Amino acid sequence: MVAKRRKKFRRMRGSRECGWGVFHRGKGRKGGCGKAGTGKRAKAKMPRQGEWTIQKQGKYGFKFLGHSVEKICINLKTLEDKFDSWVASKKIVKEGDVFVVDLPKIGFNKLLGAGKVTKKLRINVDFASKSAVDKIKSAGGEVVLPQKETKTA
Secondary structure, eight states, X not given: OOOOOOOGGGSOTTOSSXXXXXXXXXXXXXXXXXXXXXXXXXXXXXXXXXXXXXXXSSOOXXXXXXXXXXXXXXXXXXXXXXXXXXXXXXXXXXXXTEEEEEHHHHTOOEEEOOSOOOSOEEEEOSEEOHHHHHHHHHTTOEEEOOOOOOOOO
């Protein structure tokens, strides 16, 4: 009877860790996991040795830098296109001769400057591009951004 052999194409060729992660690294069968099967070679992997301790101990991997704010953007052109429907549904309120737009209530937190502004607008928003702020100011409106907190020592 012929002995069964594993097919070579099933052995994750080209994969650095072969599915194991940091350790093992495709060394073949070395007698189990961890320190099993090291026998008289175990002392070579003791913590006093330099590179082994660096790899085995301590933290490694990616450093989590905190959650980034997802920016949901709207252009001035889209704002102008949807203006009448948002006034009808009272998402935009008129105070005197100025229309007040609260973009976070509508679902946007960044204003971009593509398009033209034809009305006086006061827009409350978390982020705005410089071109958007300039276009709204030239039309007689204003953009209200949140104040940056400065720490006093």
